[in-house]
Amino acid sequence: MPELPEVETVVRGLQDLLPGRSVVxxxxxxxxxxxxxxxxGELLPGRKIIQVNRIGKFIHVQLAxxxxxxxxxxxxxxxxxxxxxxxxxxxxxEPAPPHTHVYFELDDGRELRYTDIRRFGQxxxxxxxxxxxxxxxxxxxxxxxxxxEFRRRVAGRxxxxxALLLDQSVVRGVGNIYADESLWRARIHPARxxxxxxxxxxxxxxxxxxxxxxxxxxxxxSSISDFVDSDGQPxxxxxxxxVYGREGExxxxxxTKIRRVIVAGRGSHxxxxxxxxxxxxxxxxTKSRKExxxxxxx
DNA sequence: AGCTCTTCCTGAAAGC
DNA sequence: TGCTTTCAGGAAGAGC
Numbered sequence: 001m002p003e004l005p006e007v008e009t010v011v012r013g014l015q016d017l018l019p020g021r022s023v024v025x026x027x028x029x030x031x032x033x034x035x036x037x038x039x040x041g042e043l044l045p046g047r048k049i050i051q052v053n054r055i056g057k058f059i060h061v062q063l064a065x066x067x068x069x070x071x072x073x074x075x076x077x078x079x080x081x082x083x084x085x086x087x088x089x090x091x092x093x094e095p096a097p098p099h100t101h102v103y104f105e106l107d108d109g110r111e112l113r114y115t116d117i118r119r120f121g122q123x124x125x126x127x128x129x130x131x132x133x134x135x136x137x138x139x140x141x142x143x144x145x146x147x148x149e150f151r152r153r154v155a156g157r158x159x160x161x162x163a164l165l166l167d168q169s170v171v172r173g174v175g176n177i178y179a180d181e182s183l184w185r186a187r188i189h190p191a192r193x194x195x196x197x198x199x200x201x202x203x204x205x206x207x208x209x210x211x212x213x214x215x216x217x218x219x220x221x222s223s224i225s226d227f228v229d230s231d232g233q234p235x236x237x238x239x240x241x242x243v244y245g246r247e248g249e250x251x252x253x254x255x256t257k258i259r260r261v262i263v264a265g266r267g268s269h270x271x272x273x274x275x276x277x278x279x280x281x282x283x284x285x286t287k288s289r290k291e292x293x294x295x296x297x298x
Numbered sequence: 299a300g301c302t303c304t305t306c307c308t309g310a311a312a313g314c
Numbered sequence: 315t316g317c318t319t320t321c322a323g324g325a326a327g328a329g330c
Binding site: 082083163264 | 300301302303304306307308309
């Protein structure tokens, strides 16, 4: 599940492989995750790739305008990997794995291929204006957000802190794994309300978010199910997960069993001792929190 | 307005 | 053993 470190790893790989190459043609499989599939084949062939950047979890492939195409707009390619998306460069004669839905033929006999089992990803073309709009819709990058900006976006909010970490308009780049890992390191329970955090805790959380993301980038991301980089190689950070995927196993700090509950609609892993749960506001007695509203299907 | 919940999709794993 | 159900989650949209 690609989050900021995985997307950064893919982008760095593509940045080594793609600039200078031109798109020759585009072939499509299923296209329900693409904004305007026909536009890919109309506006990309003949254009040279300049560079590849990351905007939160989005991949921005910047292309030069087509020399002869004054009349055609020259938008860039934006890709989001969703849950199971892969963007890989391969020799054109190498067989593609199942669920490969977009092939960008390059001018050197290779292909940039997009594979996505569940098609939660996104792909669209965007000119400057739309890219600016995308940046404005998102918060600051989680890796570089300042202490002041992070406080401003979080302090006083009535949402659970976990929900805010996952909200890309608060900070961009954090997903479920790194949210849980950061909260464990900051010793903050995922269900606590942001408004009830001390400023010191907010600052510590930002510090841990950035530490965790930095370490994960160094290890080329976490490979839980599907993630691979632009060469098809898995990352190594999953070995350093302290809570994610460790339900029932001992906490690395205090040996208490790691628990998993649903917070903000997401599986959330935490140590019940290191990350004390929020106390009920005016709850009399200890109303058990085993609500997991399990609805029966009719 | 501000949050939370549901939906999309497939394959793996659990359940009966 | 084999079929059915559940679950995973990024982000958009619905619902409260």
